[in-house]
Amino acid sequence: MNDFDLLVVGSANADLVIGVERRPAAGETVLGSDLAVHPGGKGANQAVAAARLGARTALLARVGDDAHGRLLLESQRAAGVDTGGVLTGGAPTGVALITVDPSGDNSIVVSPGANARLTPQDVRAAAGLLAAARVVSAQLEVPLETVAEVVRTRAAGSRFVLNPSPPGPLPADVLAACDPLVLNEHEALFMLADSDTDVDGDGPGGDGGDAGGHAEDDPEDWARELLALGARSVVVTMGARGALVAEGGPDAATVRVPSPRVDAVDTTGAGDAFTAALAWRLSLGEDLVKAAAFAVRVGAAAVTKEGAQASFPTAAEVSAL
Incomplete structure (x- = not known):
């Protein structure tokens, strides 16, 4: 019997946010708002999102023995996440230093800290935890060799x-295990930019690379190409336009899953909420299209509130959407 519907293996960061009238130039100092500290990190976000929906969820991550680490642990426990797999020490808790201007544009510097110390040995030591999970979800904010393990x-x-966020080269065995590979439109193009060799690219939202011969506005083609590279199934998230699902090989049919119309307030963490919801519904035995249909509703609900973890809906809130 599986003890957990979902095990999330990934990052846990403290988000340190300051509002500024404008970002400083080199050598310049500007005054900002009071510092706001929020729990974040893609792994921690996914775990909270799944647990809030009702999934039996566990997190395998590493935080520092510090105030930020305690904040992250408290956030997980408050949501109902099993934190027995959260390791402490080795480095300070990862932090994201975020400045936000009046237009909402932000600049972010991430110090991975303890996230970079989550090792393959840690994964092997948690073999019992992995054995107890129906679905395992990961991202690339921890070392790639750890994800491979x-x-x-x-x-x-x-x-x-x-x-695969931030996108980077994926070993063939990792790509072949993805069922699904979940990525947004920017990440899909970046992943396909050098698909003749490795699957790689820049981080989401960056300048990106040349998409080569890939159609720049055809998610169906992107999904089929990613299947041809070895992924077992692919889900491309498309914001307010919903998601695209493809499975079964490079000649597979694709299915578009529309999103409900909502008034978006803040898109922070919406992708993490989508992935968590998708993984949970797959753990319940739903097919990929049906799971994606639920996940787009969760993502839509998340953008109607400010913040990341604070915006993640309960199952009742999703039903009321």
């Missing part, structure tokens, strides 16, 4: 979900 260590019957 997750693929090797997980239970034979479990399903592996990967959000």
Whole structure:
């Protein structure tokens, strides 16, 4: 019997946010707002989002033995996440230093801290936790070799979900395990930019690379190309336009899943909420299209509130959307 619907393996950061009238130039100092500290990190966000929906969720991550680490642990426990797999020490808790101007544009510097110390050995030591999960979800804010060890260590019957953010080269065995590979439109193009060799690219929202011969406005083609590279299934998220699902090989049919119309307030963390919801519904045995249809509703609900973890809806809130 599986003890957990979902095990999330990934990052846990403290988001340190300051509002500024304008970002400083080199050598310049500007005054900002009071510092706001929020729990974040893609792994921690996904775990909270899933647990808030009702999933039996566990988190495998690493935080520092410091105030930020305690904040992150408290946030997880408050949402109902099992934190037995959260390791402490090795480096300070990861932080994201964020400045936000009046237009909402932000600049972010991330110090991975303890996230970079989550090792393959940590994964092997948590083999019992991986064996207890129906679905394992990961991202790329922890070392790639750690994600690769997750693929090797997980239970034979479990399903592996990967959000390749920030995108980088993926080993063939990791890509072949993705069921699905969940990525947004920017990440899809970046992942396909050098698809003749490795799957790689820049971080989401960056200048990106040349998409080569890939159609720049055709998510169906992107999904098929990613399937041809080895992913077992692909989900491309498209914001207010919903998501695109493809599975079954490079000639597979694709299905567009529309999103409900909402008044968006803040899109922070919406992708994490989507991925968490998708992974949970897959753990319940739903097919990929049906799971994606639920996930777009969760993502839509998340953008109607400010913040990341604070915006994640309960199942009742999703039903009321």
